[in-house]
Amino acid sequence: MSDDFFAGKFPRGWFGVLFSEELKVGQVKSLRYFDKELVAFRGENGAVAILDAFCPHLGAHLGDGKCEGNSIVCPFHAWKFSQSGQCVDVPYAKRIPLKAQQGALRTYHVREINQIVHLWFDVEGGGPTWEVPVDDSMNDDLNWSKWYFKRWRVRTQGKEIIENLVDTPHFTYVHGSPIEEITVDFNGHVASQTSVIGGHATLGDKLVTRATYFGPGVQHVTMNGTYASAQVNIHTPIDTEHVDVCYGIKIQRDPTLADTDDIAREYARFAHEAFDQDVVIWQRKIYRPAPLLCDGDGPLFQLRHWYRQFFSETDAAQSIAK
Ligand code: FES
Numbered sequence: 001m002s003d004d005f006f007a008g009k010f011p012r013g014w015f016g017v018l019f020s021e022e023l024k025v026g027q028v029k030s031l032r033y034f035d036k037e038l039v040a041f042r043g044e045n046g047a048v049a050i051l052d053a054f055c056p057h058l059g060a061h062l063g064d065g066k067c068e069g070n071s072i073v074c075p076f077h078a079w080k081f082s083q084s085g086q087c088v089d090v091p092y093a094k095r096i097p098l099k100a101q102q103g104a105l106r107t108y109h110v111r112e113i114n115q116i117v118h119l120w121f122d123v124e125g126g127g128p129t130w131e132v133p134v135d136d137s138m139n140d141d142l143n144w145s146k147w148y149f150k151r152w153r154v155r156t157q158g159k160e161i162i163e164n165l166v167d168t169p170h171f172t173y174v175h176g177s178p179i180e181e182i183t184v185d186f187n188g189h190v191a192s193q194t195s196v197i198g199g200h201a202t203l204g205d206k207l208v209t210r211a212t213y214f215g216p217g218v219q220h221v222t223m224n225g226t227y228a229s230a231q232v233n234i235h236t237p238i239d240t241e242h243v244d245v246c247y248g249i250k251i252q253r254d255p256t257l258a259d260t261d262d263i264a265r266e267y268a269r270f271a272h273e274a275f276d277q278d279v280v281i282w283q284r285k286i287y288r289p290a291p292l293l294c295d296g297d298g299p300l301f302q303l304r305h306w307y308r309q310f311f312s313e314t315d316a317a318q319s320i321a322k
């Protein structure tokens with residue numbers, strides 16, 4: 001048996017799965033997260049629904065289906081499902097089977113905020129117990145640039161990514177930006193880091209950042225470097241060995257600058273390059289459940305203790321719940 005408490009499990013919480021712009025009205029997208037095939041679609045009412053992808057009839061993948069009104073139509077025999085997973089039409093049947101009418105497809109809680117589609121995952125099937133806060137700058141394309149984001153598929157797990165929050169020395173040796181001041185705070189499902197970083201080659205001479213995790217998979221960052229920026233780090237397990245890591249950045253518009261979007265695109269490229277440096281490490285590292293630490297390391301065990309709250313203590317082969 002592994003001495004790694006987190007091995008083979010998925011945490012409970014909100015996870016960012018799409019930027020709003022990636023799913024237009026009438027669009028259907030296949031998603032694969034938490035070892036599950038999922039389908040997302042945006043109805044003509046503007047709402048996003050996320051459902052289990054396999055049709056309850058004969059198992060076709062609804063990601064190959066099409067959106068009609070506020071429903072999704074299976075590509076195989078055209079059964080139609082509502083945003084809440086109920087079958088609302090079987091075009092060649094006199095009666096829709098009762099079981100299908102009652103909701104044959106599992107649906108997920110969705111919150112589209114900050115121009116990001118968030119999905120709530122709880123392996124035990126529980127509903128949301130907190131919300132990701134709405135951030136005004138993230139919703140505002142008038143005074144802020146649009147989102148510039150990049151997604152990596154990394155052979156790692158969320159437990160590795162969150163450790164960046166407290167890993168003070170890696171800023172020097174991976175990013176070339178020594179931390180001058182740092183405070184870390186854990187409060188319920190929220191973990192925050194406020195830091196002053198003594199300069200980065202491309203992001204600014206002095207960076208003042210506040211990075212806050214709202215649960216295990218959504219991190220908001222404000223960074224004042226060369227520009228004021230709002231950033232998100234959203235990472236979502238694909239399976240127990242791979243994570244979709246997505247980093248988005250927006251910068252505040254400055255009327256004295258010619259084209260904020262061009263600047264934002266470039267600034268995001270620098271931020272993504274900095275993130276690439278972490279990705280290289282995550283891809284190949286192993287997880288040490290009992291690491292050998294020194295007095296210059298950050299509060300790693302506190303962080304792991306905080307992270308543990310998002311996992312069921314009744315270990316019972318969580319990952320099997322499909
Ligand atoms: S498999 Fe979906 S309608 Fe038959």
Ligand SMILES: [Fe+2]
Pocket residue numbers: 164170174175278
């Ligand atoms: Fe890092």
